[in-house]
Amino acid sequence: MASDTDTARPDPGRLSSWFSWLPGSRLGRLIIVLNLLGLTILIAGALVLNELRRGLVNARIDSLTTQGELMATIIDQAATVGEPLPAMDGAYASQILQLLSNPRTQRARLFDSKGRLIADSYWVADRVEWKVLPPARARDDAPGFSLQLNQARKPPAPQSGVQKALAFEVTQALDGKHWSGMRKGDDGERVVSVSIPIQHVQAVLGVLTLEASDVDEIIARERVALIPFILIAIGVTLASSLLLNNLIAQPVRRLARAADRVRLSRARSISLPDIAKRDDELGDLTRSLQDMTHVLSERMDAIERFAADVAHEIKNPLTSLRSAVETLELVKDPVAQARLMNILQQDVTRLDRLVTDISNASRLDAELSREDPKAFDLGHLIGEVVQLYQDTGKPGDPTVAYAAPDALEPIMVSGREGPLGQVFRNLVDNARSFSPPGGQVRVSLERGKGEATIAVDDDGPGIPPDNLETVFERFYTSRPKGAAFGGNSGLGLSIARQIVAAQGGTIHAENRTGADGVVQGARFTVVLPEARR
CATH class of the missing domain: 1.10.287.130 (Signal transduction histidine kinase, dimerisation/phosphotransfer (DHp) domain)
Structure with missing residues (x-):
């Protein structure tokens, strides 16, 4: 993954540190926060306005209840007649309703003890309810007298849902219960309604119903009040979209175009330093x-x-x-x-x-x-390579000896066993080519601190000090006198270094000297990291 590379990283940004507690990657957290921000604003506004609407409706109910209780008390005290069986004077109660009600903002209706309507504030205010009539028919299409008689004989239409709701409300009040809530009005609009029984001691003389039909206006105003929140949410969403476009879409497009330039114009590398600093x-x-x-x-x-x-x-x-x-x-x-x-x-x-x-x-x-890297016993691999030379050696050829480590536990390394075997064969072949007839090539293995060291020694003339690194270059050859012409290509040590570097190790050459400082031969040392246990 890109996050596992060894490239240098800038210091963490402030925005990433603020939301580091969220799951996912840094860009993932940024996308989540920006996309949820607009929705959060809209939800918060809706919740606030819902609470406001409930509060307004409850306040309207409380106001109507207070007014209704006051009006019911006055009607009870002033329009109650008869002893010991009290009754309500409908005419006088209608006059009181005319004085106390305000038909411009609300509607008041008075019912007797049988649930019959005896007064309505709309009547007092001479309010005329109107509706659009259907288009007039031609004279020839007018219904006849018999049809009118048939229509007159039809049974009355059943009560509508609005009338049933009002009747239920009045019935509840006639049982001595205070009823309050929202229901549909005669025009189909929502109204806040309270029904209060007019009681004289224990007797229910009638019912006073107060309705406020300005609920739809309140809700409409609330919806208008919600528009700024919606616009803010839309603005935040658009801003976050533009920000994500600038932060993600445009850089990805630039990366794609840079890759196309590398592919089409044969450029050697991608260079986008401003994005690389992110x-x-x-x-x-x-x-x-x-x-x-x-x-x-x-x-x-x-x-x-x-x-x-x-x-x-x-x-x-x-x-x-x-x-x-x-x-x-x-x-x-x-x-x-x-x-x-x-x-x-x-x-x-x-x-x-x-x-x-x-x-x-x-x-x-x-x-x-x-080939995928895997852990294997390095000592066993070297032993097999040395055993191969010991089994196939001819008389007079340099012999190959192996000094196995004394450790009881095997030395395990992680890598590719086949290419590493080729490394040791190349080193032994190189050492044998420089060793004199009857000489010896010595291979040793030792364990260090978290690494394994393999040394291949020969008894040859050594390597010129200036060529200790040159010997690993491709096609470099420096054969002793008498060596077979064309027997070496100069690629063996170069291949060995390439394989060792791919395994995460190192290889170098040096000369072995005696106590008198005379070169006694060459030594090639390979260092490989041990496998993690």
Whole structure:
């Protein structure tokens, strides 16, 4: 992942530290906070206005209840007649209702003890209820007298839901209960209504109903009041969307275009320093892409150098072959012809060795990436490599000895066993090629602090001090006198260093000297990290 890279990170931003308690990544937390902010504002406004609406309705009910109790008390005291069976004087009660009610803001209705309507503030105020009539019919289409008689004989229409609600409210009050709440009015609008029984001692003389029809106006005003919250929420959402577009969409598009430039215009690397400075996943991604393209650029340069070196190394034996072939036709001396044939054979052998080693070197990266690292016993691997040389050695060839570690526990390393075996074979082959006939190559393994050290010693002439690093370069060869021509390509030590570096280790060369300071041979040391237990 990008967050696991070793690229440098800026100091954490203030916004990320504020919301570090949220789950997820930094950009994920930012997206969550910004998208929820507008919704939170809208929900908070709706909750506040709902509480306000409940408060207004409750206050309206309280106001109507106070007015109704006062009016019911006055009607009880002034319009009650008859002893010992009290009754309400309907005419006088209607006059009192006319004096006390305010028909412009509310409606007051008075019912007798049987639930019959005896007074209405709309009557007192001469309020006319109107509605749009259907279009008039033509004279020929007018219904006849018999149809009118039939309609007159029809039973009365059943009560509507509004009338049933009012009747239920009045019935509750006639039972001596105070009723309050919201219901539909005659025009279909919502009204706040209270019904209060008019009682004289225990007798219910009638019911006073007060209605306020301004509830819809209150709700409409509340909805208008909600508009600023909605606009704020929309603004915050748009702002957060633009911010996310600038923080995420645009940088991702720039990264895509930079990658396209690398692909189309053959650029060697991605360079977006302003995005790379960011302390989030996009910054990690940019730094990782920059590092990746830089590594790829270095790999391309290495491939170009390798191709140039290969062309140069192959050109030498080919030139020699062409010269020997051209000369062979002109030479008639059998001895000279045999010498030229020997040169041709050596050049062919050299070309074959070069092609084989070049093929192995070109497949090395693919082989290293194809096999997953795993822990294995390093001592067992080295023992198998040494045993192979001991079993296949010929008389007079340098012998190979192995000094196994004394530790009871095996030395475990994490890596790729096949390529590491090739490293030790290359080192032993190199040591044998420099050792004199009858000499010895010694391989040792030791455990250090969290690492394993492998040393390969020979009894050869050593390495010139100036070439201790040069020997690991590609196609570098420095053979002693008498060594077979074309038997080495100069790629063995270069391949060994490449494999060891891929395993996270190091390799270096040095000369072994005696007490008198005389060089006694060369030593190649490989250091590998031990596997974690």
